[in-house]
Amino acid sequence: xxxxxxxxxxxxxxxxxxxxxxxxxxxxxxxxxxxxxxxxxxxxxxxxxxxxxxxxxxxxxxxxxxxxxxxxxxxxxxxxxxxxxxxxxxxxxxxxxxxxxxxxxxxxxxxxxxxxxxxxxxxxxxxxxxxxxxxxxxxxxxxxxxxxxxxxxxxxxxxxxxxxxxxxxxxxxxxxxxxxxxxxxxxxxxxxxxxxxxxxxxxxxxxxxxxxxxxxxxxxxxxxxxxxxxxxxxxxxxxxxxxxxxxxxxxxxxxxxxxxxxxxxxxxxxxxxxxxxxxxxxxxxxxxxxxxxxxxxxxxxxxxxxxxxxxxxxxxxxxxxxxxxxxxxxxxxxxxxxxxxxxxxxxxxxxxxxxxxxxxxxxxxxxxxxxxxxxxxxxxxxxxxxxxxxxxxxxxxxxxxxxxxxxxxxxxxxxxxxxxxxxxxxxxxxxxxxxxxxxxxxxxxxxxxxxxxxxxxxxxxxxxxxxxxxxxxxxxxxxxxxxxxxxx
Numbered sequence: 001x002x003x004x005x006x007x008x009x010x011x012x013x014x015x016x017x018x019x020x021x022x023x024x025x026x027x028x029x030x031x032x033x034x035x036x037x038x039x040x041x042x043x044x045x046x047x048x049x050x051x052x053x054x055x056x057x058x059x060x061x062x063x064x065x066x067x068x069x070x071x072x073x074x075x076x077x078x079x080x081x082x083x084x085x086x087x088x089x090x091x092x093x094x095x096x097x098x099x100x101x102x103x104x105x106x107x108x109x110x111x112x113x114x115x116x117x118x119x120x121x122x123x124x125x126x127x128x129x130x131x132x133x134x135x136x137x138x139x140x141x142x143x144x145x146x147x148x149x150x151x152x153x154x155x156x157x158x159x160x161x162x163x164x165x166x167x168x169x170x171x172x173x174x175x176x177x178x179x180x181x182x183x184x185x186x187x188x189x190x191x192x193x194x195x196x197x198x199x200x201x202x203x204x205x206x207x208x209x210x211x212x213x214x215x216x217x218x219x220x221x222x223x224x225x226x227x228x229x230x231x232x233x234x235x236x237x238x239x240x241x242x243x244x245x246x247x248x249x250x251x252x253x254x255x256x257x258x259x260x261x262x263x264x265x266x267x268x269x270x271x272x273x274x275x276x277x278x279x280x281x282x283x284x285x286x287x288x289x290x291x292x293x294x295x296x297x298x299x300x301x302x303x304x305x306x307x308x309x310x311x312x313x314x315x316x317x318x319x320x321x322x323x324x325x326x327x328x329x330x331x332x333x334x335x336x337x338x339x340x341x342x343x344x345x346x347x348x349x350x351x352x353x354x355x356x357x358x359x360x361x362x363x364x365x366x367x368x369x370x371x372x373x374x375x376x377x378x379x380x381x382x383x384x385x386x387x388x389x390x391x392x393x394x395x396x397x398x399x400x401x402x403x404x405x406x407x408x409x410x411x412x413x414x415x416x417x418x419x420x421x422x423x424x425x426x427x428x429x430x431x432x433x434x435x436x437x438x439x440x441x442x443x444x445x446x447x448x449x450x451x452x453x454x455x456x457x458x459x460x461x462x463x464x465x466x467x468x469x470x471x472x473x474x475x476x477x478x479x480x481x482x483x484x485x486x487x488x
Contacts, residue, residue: 099149101133102140102199103206105174117169123159127152132166137199139170139178142185253297261286299381303388307397309464314396322398322459326452329400333448337441344437360431363439367427368420371471375410393455396464403455406469407447415470422475430482439478446477 108129114122122128131152138144148156148163156163264286289297307314349355354362374391377383388394390401391409410416431439450473458466 099134099137101130101135102137102203103133104136118159118162118165121159121161123155123162127155128162128166131162132170135163135166136170136174137203139176140181140199140202142178142181142183144178249298249301252301253294256297256301257289257294261288296381299384303381303384305388305397309396314464319459322395323452323456325400326398326403326455330403330448330452333404334445337445341438341441344435346435359436360428360439363431363436364423364427367423367443370408371410371416371420374408375413375416378409378411391469393451393468395455395458395466398455398459403448403451404444406451407444407471407474409469410471411469419471419475422479423471426475426479426482430478430485433485434481442477442481443474446480447471447474449473450476 108125109117109132110125114125114128117132118128123131134148134152135144138146147153268286309315346359352362357365374387378387387409389399390405393402393406410419427439427443430442434442451468454468454473458464458468
């Protein structure tokens, strides 16, 4: 079949409407269909014949369990003949002995759940659940015509009604367009591509928590996309949300650009009105921002909180709710620092990265390097969102981790130079006196306590719009410890 034939087949299928009653069964290869008004060849002894009543009191359909009907809605004779011809020509190889099927949305059944599906003649729970999974997976893959695994055939001889009961329950509880699944299977086989069946892909997606069963394709309502066999996709919903968020960001960015350009033009107009003798040539044209400037504006918009002083999250938060989590975190930092100072043991010279460098210079040098590195990252816009949350103390919406993170953060070279100079002058001497364990304990505990005192001062005075950062608390703790030791 060429591509034109496939397109014509899809167009014809899209014009069909689903009927409110179960579809009459159609059978391929060895499938036997008998009716009271027609006479067909006898069914082989290896196949059991089950009578399925049709709605409206019409004659029942007798089905051989070796091969099964595909659909739950009426098929046109055109689609019947096409599907029959194609499936006779394409029979994919399947490792039936290892087939496990597709997990049901609500998991395996037990007790009353199995009785609801199979009635009083309930097969063993393990076999019954596997049968439901296999039937469910084959409905999704469009492979209901393939023979069942040998072990399942043997078990079905003891429970002959299980196949029909399970398939009927699946079609009622989890309806889907089985004919479209068959056509999709035919297209996959015609393409001669090595790819997994849809049921296997869905199962893998569920196993890694990428696909939610309660919103999975085989259970959800069909989407509006042409050619969609299994229903609405959770990934499509995520994609739609991301697209909507990107469009919202672009609208916000354009509004911000327009506002900035308006402010610049207004400032130029006021300057010209104040000094009309400068002439109209003094008014410069306001150029639109380039891509790099837009990139920085987007990063700043993502990094800035949308909360205001009138927001419910800010207004309704009490003083204790604002301070208590940070206080507990600072207390934990102090306790850990104390035990670190008590149990720290100097490393062997052979275990050190730079054995020829003194411990004091290595420790202080590492602290300086970390502070310089974070200052450099402040000039990289994508880091602003993370740094604003964990490296800045904000009384309006405090984060406990910022009590420790902000002591490594500076937003200006001058501020960094002042603090690092104090660390080099007093830190090296103090480190020689007390050792690395006690020195780091003093540095971290002093910085965390200083951050909490700064937060408390702003929160008590309701200065929620300000912020603070820097290693000043740690430096003053180091200076105080040095002065205490050398007081005499």
